[in-house]
Amino acid sequence: MKQIKEKHSLAMRWCHWVNFPVLTIMIWSGMLIYWGDDEYKFTLFGHTFFKFFPDWFNTFFNIPRRLSEGMAWHFLFMWFFILNGIFYVAYTLISGEWRELAPQKKSFKEAWLVLLHDLHIRKMAPPQNKYNAAQRIAYTAIIIMGIGSAITGVAIYKPVQFYYLVWLCGGYHFARIIHFVLTLGYVFFFVIHIVQVFLAGWKNFSSAITGFEVVETKPAPIIEKKHDEEKS
Template sequence: MKQLVEKHPLAIRWFHWVNFPVLALMIWSGIWIYWANDVYRLGWGHTTLLKFFPKSFYQAFHIDHKLAQGMAWHFVLMWVFALNGLLYVAYTLISGEWRALLPSRHSFAEAWQVVRHDLGLRQEPLPARKFNGAQQIAYTAVILMGAGSLLTGLAIYKPTQLAWLTTALGGYEWARAEHFILTIGYVLFFVVHIAQVVRAGWNNFRAMLAGFEVVEVPPPAPLPAAQPASASSITPPLSA
């Protein structure tokens, strides 16, 4: 027997669908800014294993020579990203949604079971609740990453006016590297998140669109049939 069950309230869905394109555009405009000083790579000494990003990448997507345009877009979207994040956190605190979202002491052990389940190494079904342990850790981490992106972004945007913040983050170079690492983290989260959405199927995706999902519930148990009264159980009327 199938039944509609509410899963995500309207506010959560709005915050989600506003944040997704805003963050994606911030990453894209951030690459325009990064082009002007693309110093990061994976390697050691004069050996480079991976460079972020090769010159051919900039040319293929016409990202080169757009520093001013990238900064303009990045700083405008920064305010939308910050406001949306603050409203989301405020809503989860006021509505009590944080209770389902915040990790508990069992979340890390459960997250390992979720990984094993997704890899096909565990056959037992996952706990039937709004967010499992892996989701609690991932979604809470993204919120903390958002705060980190705002702080590191402000530190490299106004290193003189906010010298105390830039110093606390290790200086300008460290703050810029931290900002870049957080961006890589968002990209990895996007890849895993979208893969999980595809794996979960339409029912899970519909919950973030319409707010409800269809779940299988057992049919109600039939009522017990009335037992006919036996002749011995009938009390004869009292004689006058």
């Protein structure tokens, strides 16, 4: 027997689908800004193994000499990013959705089992409610990363006016490093998240759009009533 079940609220879906293009624009515009001072690279014993980002990469994505354009886009969409994040956190706290998202004591152990199941090494997946253990950890980490990006971003943008945020981040240079690492973390999360969507199938993806999913339920047992042997 099939039954329609609500899975994601309108507010959760709204924040999810708004955040995706906003964060994509933030990453893209951030790369245009980073081109102006691309100092990060992997160097060992005086030899540079990798530079963020190679010249061929910048040329392919048409990044060079677009610093002012990147700043304009970045500083505009940061407000959408921050406001959407505030609304999302406020909603989860007020509605009680945080209980489904916050990791539990057993989440870190079960997250490993979820990974083994996704890699088809383990047959049985650990029991879950709305979100599994790996999702709880990942979605909570994204919230913390978003807060970190907002704090470090403001510290980099206005280091004099918000000197206390610069101090909190360990200085201007370290705030920029954190901001850069968090951006790489978003890209990594995007890749894993999209792969997980493909593995989960269309049913899981459609529920993130409509908010509902069709589930199979067992029919309720039929209780037979006793009848008189003789019918009038």
